[in-house]
Amino acid sequence: MSLKKHKKEILLIVIILTAAGALLLVNQVLFAKPAEKAEISVDGNVIDTLDLSKDTEITVNGYNGGTNRIVIKNGKVHVSEATCPDKICVHQGWVEHTGENIVCLPNHLIVRVTGE
Incomplete structure (x- = not known):
């Protein structure tokens, strides 16, 4: 050479x-802004915005009768249970940084972490 x-x-x-x-x-x-909220949307429509500073658990009804259990704890969010067959959203784990997302395609759910 x-x-x-x-x-x-x-x-x-x-x-x-x-x-x-x-x-x-x-x-x-x-993405330096601190994460403050988790925006939850189903079929592209925002259905709830949750404060990451408050520990919360909710069940979200998704597309075609599917459901996702969303947990917020210690400023982080994750999907703990889902009726989808592959459970990719559950296996994605905890997210906490602005711009991170959890997506459940079968249930048409997106959880987006925002700094606003």
């Missing part, structure tokens, strides 16, 4: 790492 080609590869790696670092920094700045 020629030295010239080797230098080009190193330069490409440096450019990629610099771009990745810049994108990470931009992401941190954009």
Whole structure:
């Protein structure tokens, strides 16, 4: 391998790492607001907005009779139970940062963490 080609590869790696670092920094700045609320929507319609500072448990009726149990505890939110077949929303675990989402496609549910 020629030295010239080797230098080009190193330069490409440096450019990629610099771009990745810049994108990470931009992401941190954009989502730096502290999470305050969990916005719950079904079929694209916001049905409730919950305060993350108050421990809460609610059951949300989703699409076609499906349900999701949403738990807020210690400023975090998760779906503890769901009637959907795959339970991806349940396995997603706790979310707490602005911009994070929990999605249950079969029940058409989205829980979005916001900073407002």
